[in-house]
Amino acid sequence: MVRPRTPKGRARETANRLAAEYPGGASQLCALRHGNPFELLVATILSAQTTDERVNQVTPTLFVEYPTAAELAGADPAHVEQIIHPTGFFRAKTRSLVAMAQALDQRYGGEVPTTMNALVTLPGVGRKTANVVRSVAFSLPGLPVDTHVGRLSRRLGLTLHEDPEKVEAELNAMVPATGRGALSLRLILHGRRVCTARRPRCEVCVLNDFCPSASISS
Numbered sequence: 380m381v382r383p384r385t386p387k388g389r390a391r392e393t394a395n396r397l398a399a400e401y402p403g404g405a406s407q408l409c410a411l412r413h414g415n416p417f418e419l420l421v422a423t424i425l426s427a428q429t430t431d432e433r434v435n436q437v438t439p440t441l442f443v444e445y446p447t448a449a450e451l452a453g454a455d456p457a458h459v460e461q462i463i464h465p466t467g468f469f470r471a472k473t474r475s476l477v478a479m480a481q482a483l484d485q486r487y488g489g490e491v492p493t494t495m496n497a498l499v500t501l502p503g504v505g506r507k508t509a510n511v512v513r514s515v516a517f518s519l520p521g522l523p524v525d526t527h528v529g530r531l532s533r534r535l536g537l538t539l540h541e542d543p544e545k546v547e548a549e550l551n552a553m554v555p556a557t558g559r560g561a562l563s564l565r566l567i568l569h570g571r572r573v574c575t576a577r578r579p580r581c582e583v584c585v586l587n588d589f590c591p592s593a594s595i596s597s
Contacts, residue, residue: 382589386537389589390553393535396585397565398558405560408568409515411435416491416516417483418442420501421451423508424475429466437463448489451480475503493517506544514560522547522559527570534574534592 383389401408410431413419421441425434441462445451451459459473466472479502483489491512492498498509510521522528524543528550532538538549554562573580579594587593 386549387553389535390537390550392589393537393586394554394558394562394565397562397569400585401565401568403561405514405518405564406516408561408564409511412438413516414442416512417448417489419516420479420491420504420508420512421476423511424479424503425463425466425472427472428468433466437465445480448480448483451476452484454480472503478502479504491516493519495521506547510547510560510563514563518560520551520556520559521563522550522554523563524550525567526576527567527574528563530576531566531570531574534579534590535586536591 383392409419411419411422411426412435413422418438422434422438425438441459444458444462445454454477456473456477459476460469463469463472463476482501483491487497493513495506495509495513498504498512499506507523507525510523513519513521514523524532524547529541529543529546532546532550533540537553538546540546540549550562551559569584570576573584574586579592581587581590581592581594584590584593
């Protein structure tokens with residue numbers, strides 16, 4: 380097998396191999412449980428600095444209590460804080476959630492917008508969150524860059540950048556728009572299961588024959 384030697388070639392082969400390793404589209408690969416774009420937006424805001432599992436523990440109650448933007452916009456912050464407390468940073472997250480819901484209700488009639496420009500104007504929503512919503516909820520191009528995506532991209536020699544927006548821009552230039560969201564989620568899964576931060580399991584990695592950082596030879 381010919382080993383890809385350019386960043387674009389490595390990106391293409393990474394996308395192909397991880398697609399076989401972690402099949403499914405972005406909506407199937409997303410670990411945050413949700414039933415609509417609004418719920419995904421809420422869950423993604425909650426996922427900051429905590430695990431998806433912890434978010435999934437609190438969102439069922441939160442979604443029953445506040446199923447729409449209008450209802451969350453008028454919520455008692457103390458009650459929201461009580462529900463989402465296990466996710467950490469619950470006061471700041473409550474402020475972001477209520478303000479986001481108010482903006483959705485006032486500007487967009489309670490509907491989650493689809494464009495990046497509109498999404499990032501919402502309180503608590505940056506490019507990473509917007510890309511999650513675009514790629515998972517709307518099947519639009521979006522490549523969220525979290526710590527796993529950044530780490531694997533650098534180890535694979537796809538980028539030298541630390542800044543998530545610069546990493547996103549470089550990956551976008553190498554990956555077809557339709558596959559960006561799924562690739563991000565596959566990199567996240569691979570980063571959690573195999574290419575971990577402290578002790579990457581290079582010996583069982585499906586990318587080890589061309590990864591510049593692999594600690595074994597195949």
